[in-house]
Amino acid sequence: MKILVCISHVPDTTSKINFTDNNTKFDGNGVQFIIGPYDDYALARAIEIKEANAGTTVTVLNVGPADTEPTIRKALAIGADDAVRVNAEPTDSFFVAKQIAEHAKSIGYDLILMGRESIDFNGGVVHGIVGELLGMPSLSPVMKLELDGTKAKLAREIEGGKELLEVNLPFVAGCQEPIAEWKIPNMRGIMSARTKPLQVVEPVVVDSGVSLQKFELPPAKGAVKMVSADNVAELVTLLKNEAKVL
Amino acid sequence: MNILVFVESAEGKIKKTSLEAVAYANGMGGNVTALALGTVEAGELASLGKYGAKKVLHAGDAKLNDGVIQAYTNTIVQAMEAENADVLVLANSSLGTPVAARVSTKLGASIATNVTELPETSAGFVVKKSIYTGKAFSKVELKNAKKVIAIKKNAAEIKEVGSDVAPTTFAPQLTDADFAAKIVSTEKATGEILLPEANIVVSGGRGMKGPEHWGPIEELAKLLGAATGCSKPVSDIGWRPHHEHVGQTGVKVSPQLYIAVGISGAIQHLAGVNSSKCIVVINKDSEAPFFKAADYGIVGDAFDVLPKLIEAVKAGK
Incomplete structure (x- = not known):
């Protein structure tokens, strides 16, 4: 079985977000980049499936410029067999999905996994677009995934609960916790990742329907107003009369 | 501009987030049609008119009671075509967002999710989106003739602007392939505020x-x-x-x-x-x-x- 895991290369969740070039570019200065946390769940589940099913291979794919390679190597260290980097800035969801679909078509994967959304642009639509482009079912946000031959049983989180589904391979899933526990690469994994194949391919041309005009930061938060634990009623008064939220 | 709003329901009632989507579409100033799928109370359907829908479509087939992503996608696409709609507005949700992705691909539409404000249309069609998990915003231009907009909660204020509208039955052409992902069961807290x-x-x-x-x-x-x-x-x-x-x-x-x-x-x-x-x-x-x-x-x-x-x-x- 062939599994494709698509990963994003995103700022660490603790990063301060700033922009440069007149608010048109992300300021990567001093920012640590990681595998998208949701993608990391997808990867961990793919590795578990590989470990339980002999002959399964896991390929990771990232759409990004050369500086995403350390992130891709980390995915290889976690246990993916090989990697593909589509050499382009991931400008919008449709662009990224189109690159994934083009690669997937050329290989024919049984399962295409990724995070439910990237934590930079939070679009949450790449899996659906890939599914539509490939004519496969797409499911998201998937919190449980069990394979049974050519069939899969999944749980999809919905507001206030979950939905249990059955679907035949191949399909696309956008994943989230608790589908698997994040895996931390061990020394052997890190060593072997250096020599695993990482193929660089050029992007296909996409006529993108979305263009960025500028970024904005939210207005600064005012100072917190403290209320004494001995005068909790004052809080209720403030919420009613000052904040007007009760 | 013809706008279709996909409204979600739970236990026969229209979700509040979907009423916000109707209010958002009304705020855009177009001809608003609301589309509801599966079993929904008649009064709830009619009341969509109060919040700004000029027309209410109801695809009431019980097969659509579960939110099957592909079946919903094709129902919405067919409704867009039938109504000659340029824009689809819906609320971001565990169903809405994955469906929006597929609809935009089928229609060749520009898509924006997590939209927080009404579009600016003085130069192009520009929406504001929440990004970096709420730590920033981006303003993006949606360039294609067709557009899909998934709004974040509180992007629009629900207001009564009209009166009840009698719903029109909508019968989409769906195939078994649209139900390839089969929903076996749903476990959901009921009666709770979600x-x-x-x-x-x-x-x-x-x-x-x-x-x-x-x-x-x-x-x-x-x-x-x-x-x-x-x-x-x-x-x-x-x-x-x-x-x-x-x-x-x-x-x-x-x-x-x-x-x-x-x-x-x-x-x-x-x-x-x-x-x-x-x-x-x-x-x-x-x-x-x-x-x-x-x-x-x-x-x-x-x-x-x-x-x-x-x-x-x-x-x-």
């Missing part, structure tokens, strides 16, 4: 010391008509169900009021609450980082402050 749709959220963290101590959180939530939430550690250790986890990798909420009790405020938790209008933090540690992100704070023990707060809310009613 976290992503709540105007007030009361959340507890590890400071609550154990699942047996959640009584006051639930009591306060009930009094306020609020949903209950929790921090990641609390759902990881199984004190509360996963769908209550608020944060970077859980549910992102944007209520009017978020009350955090015994949550220190790790940056990953803040990412899930930073678009709340007003944040109240109750923590016994005056150094808890959450206070820096709060509007109001109380330093005190949850088991001392919560009963007092419950009494104060009761007294203020």
Whole structure:
């Protein structure tokens, strides 16, 4: 079985977000980049499936410029067999999905996994677009995934609960916790990742329907107003009369 | 401009987030048609007219009672074609967002999700989106003739602007392939106020010391008509169900009021609450980082402050 895991290369969740070039570019200065946390769940589940099913291979794919390679190597260290980097800035969801679909078509994967959304642009639509482009079912946000031959049983989180589904391979899933526990690469994994194949391919041309005009930061938060634990009623008064939220 | 709004329902009632989508479409100033799928109460369908729909389509086939992503996609696409609609508006949700993705691909539409404000149309068609999990915004131009807009909660204010509209039956042409992903069963809390749709959220963290101590959180939530939430550690250790986890990798909420009790405020938790209008933090540690992100704070023990707060809310009613 062939599994494709698509990963994003995103700022660490603790990063301060700033922009440069007149608010048109992300300021990567001093920012640590990681595998998208949701993608990391997808990867961990793919590795578990590989470990339980002999002959399964896991390929990771990232759409990004050369500086995403350390992130891709980390995915290889976690246990993916090989990697593909589509050499382009991931400008919008449709662009990224189109690159994934083009690669997937050329290989024919049984399962295409990724995070439910990237934590930079939070679009949450790449899996659906890939599914539509490939004519496969797409499911998201998937919190449980069990394979049974050519069939899969999944749980999809919905507001206030979950939905249990059955679907035949191949399909696309956008994943989230608790589908698997994040895996931390061990020394052997890190060593072997250096020599695993990482193929660089050029992007296909996409006529993108979305263009960025500028970024904005939210207005600064005012100072917190403290209320004494001995005068909790004052809080209720403030919420009613000052904040007007009760 | 013809706008189609996909409205979601639960237990026969239209979701509030979908009423916001109707209000948003009305705010855009076009010809608004609302489309509901599956079994929905007749009165609920008709009432969509009050919030701005000029026409209400209902694809009431019981096969559409479950939110099957591909079947919903094709129903919406066919309704867009039948109504000659240029724009699809819907609420971001576990169903809406995946469906929006497929619809946009089928239609060759520009898509934006997590949209927070009405579009600016003085030069092009520009929407504002929440990005970096609420830490920033981007303004993007949607260039294609067809557009799909998924709005974040509170992007529009629900207002009564019209009167009831008699629904029109809509019968989409669907095939077995549209139901390839089969929904076997649904496990859902009923009668609760759902976290992503709540105007007030009361959340507890590890400071609550154990699942047996959640009584006051639930009591306060009930009094306020609020949903209950929790921090990641609390759902990881199984004190509360996963769908209550608020944060970077859980549910992102944007209520009017978020009350955090015994949550220190790790940056990953803040990412899930930073678009709340007003944040109240109750923590016994005056150094808890959450206070820096709060509007109001109380330093005190949850088991001392919560009963007092419950009494104060009761007294203020």
